[in-house]
Amino acid sequence: MSELIGSKESREEKKRILKELLKRIHEGEDMEKLKQEFLDVLRSTSPLEIPVIEQELVKEGISPHDIARMCDIHVDLFRESVAGSLDIDDIPEGHPLHTYYLENKEIVKDAEMLNLYARSLKDTESEEGKRRVLEVIKNLVNGMRMIGYTHYNKEEMLLFPYLERRGLTAVPTVLWTKHDDVRFEIRALAGFVSEAERELTDENIDKVVKHAQKTASDVIDIVFREENILYPTVKVLLEPGEWYAIKLEEDSIGHYKVKPKDWKPEGVKPIYPHEVKKGISLDDIMNLPQHILQTVKGLATGDLTPDTSEIKRDGDIELHEGYMLPKEIDALFRTLPFDITFIDADDRVRFFSGGHRIFARNKTILGRKVELCHPPKSVHIVKKILKAFKEGKKDVAEFWIPFAGRFIHIRYFPVRGENGEYLGTVEVVQDITDIKKLEGEKRLLDWKD
Numbered sequence: 001m002s003e004l005i006g007s008k009e010s011r012e013e014k015k016r017i018l019k020e021l022l023k024r025i026h027e028g029e030d031m032e033k034l035k036q037e038f039l040d041v042l043r044s045t046s047p048l049e050i051p052v053i054e055q056e057l058v059k060e061g062i063s064p065h066d067i068a069r070m071c072d073i074h075v076d077l078f079r080e081s082v083a084g085s086l087d088i089d090d091i092p093e094g095h096p097l098h099t100y101y102l103e104n105k106e107i108v109k110d111a112e113m114l115n116l117y118a119r120s121l122k123d124t125e126s127e128e129g130k131r132r133v134l135e136v137i138k139n140l141v142n143g144m145r146m147i148g149y150t151h152y153n154k155e156e157m158l159l160f161p162y163l164e165r166r167g168l169t170a171v172p173t174v175l176w177t178k179h180d181d182v183r184f185e186i187r188a189l190a191g192f193v194s195e196a197e198r199e200l201t202d203e204n205i206d207k208v209v210k211h212a213q214k215t216a217s218d219v220i221d222i223v224f225r226e227e228n229i230l231y232p233t234v235k236v237l238l239e240p241g242e243w244y245a246i247k248l249e250e251d252s253i254g255h256y257k258v259k260p261k262d263w264k265p266e267g268v269k270p271i272y273p274h275e276v277k278k279g280i281s282l283d284d285i286m287n288l289p290q291h292i293l294q295t296v297k298g299l300a301t302g303d304l305t306p307d308t309s310e311i312k313r314d315g316d317i318e319l320h321e322g323y324m325l326p327k328e329i330d331a332l333f334r335t336l337p338f339d340i341t342f343i344d345a346d347d348r349v350r351f352f353s354g355g356h357r358i359f360a361r362n363k364t365i366l367g368r369k370v371e372l373c374h375p376p377k378s379v380h381i382v383k384k385i386l387k388a389f390k391e392g393k394k395d396v397a398e399f400w401i402p403f404a405g406r407f408i409h410i411r412y413f414p415v416r417g418e419n420g421e422y423l424g425t426v427e428v429v430q431d432i433t434d435i436k437k438l439e440g441e442k443r444l445l446d447w448k449d
Helices: 008-026 031-037 039-043 050-059 064-081 096-123 127-165 170-198 202-237 240-250 282-287 290-295 326-335 376-390
Strands: 317-319 322-324 339-344 349-352 397-403 406-416 422-431
Touching: 008 031, 008 039, 031 039, 096 127, 096 202, 096 240, 127 170, 127 202, 127 240, 170 202, 322 326, 376 406, 376 422
Parallel strands: none
Antiparallel strands: 317 322, 339 349, 339 422, 397 406, 406 422
């Protein structure tokens, strides 16, 4: 990305023009009017270049607050300054791709502000001033954690499967790696900020500044990759039904600082990745921007192999969220690290999981009334719980007890159908003795064979 950052002479001229813009912003001139008047210089200033200029302006006494307002104008023009990017106005509001663009606007703004305040921290001399700036950075970093949980997670879980189904795995793999890098950097930066708040040393301040600037740069780099490569690609490849499926699922993950409008394409049903039957056609290839063809090796030569596997197999039972063979269901229940017992709407025991069990069960319990499975002294409580579940007054009843030197968590949940009708109750019993002892973290990458 270094080629996008202009020369020192170029920056000096842009800095002079932007200082005039900032002065007029400070004087309260209309933002839309200023946007049009300074269109050329703002369009020619990349999101990687403007933080450099901002840092120089801060040194000259320009208020971070005023620079933040200039960020708003610049972000509005950001997509126009990126070669090959799409026009957001061509995408319906509420469409997932429209939402991704809106989120990127907020992401770029936060990254620029992080870079700006990091530089301000370095240039602030008083201890009180440094602590104030650190507080601002901490709030920014805590907010930016949600980029990974929302924006990146939506792409990884909802969007990437459609590319992978078509055999296009390179772009998702690279971007996911970049996403994880940024997640780690934000988490590490939060730690550096906390350390600097505890001990306000020059070394700790330098760590915050260095890592904040790198994090901001890497966040913006991902935006470039998304808007230059990912979004133009999926705009060409995905059909309305596929976007509709993404739309139906996206609220379960959430959004980064935006609230998208409703959107539903007319006359189509949702198409999930496992329902996609085709790869990338010649027409698709011809409609992709040239720089994408150069980025995705194998695309132009037809070397991509689509995933044509069928999700539903002979003998599968169709569940609410997928398909499983009866033997898989049975093995699954026997593998779970907790035990389950299901009581039907008539209060009779219909099922209990085998394998790992804390409280013994045997087949003589099947078909038995649940109140007869408990000591007489507690039957009235069992009946009260079931009555509350059936009347919709409660959604859980939980208890915990010591048992055989272990600590056991017992929960009851009402099982309801799609229309809310009561179907029965499930008991979940789990040994949480070792879970209670966990501290710190152990991540997937920490696993050793």
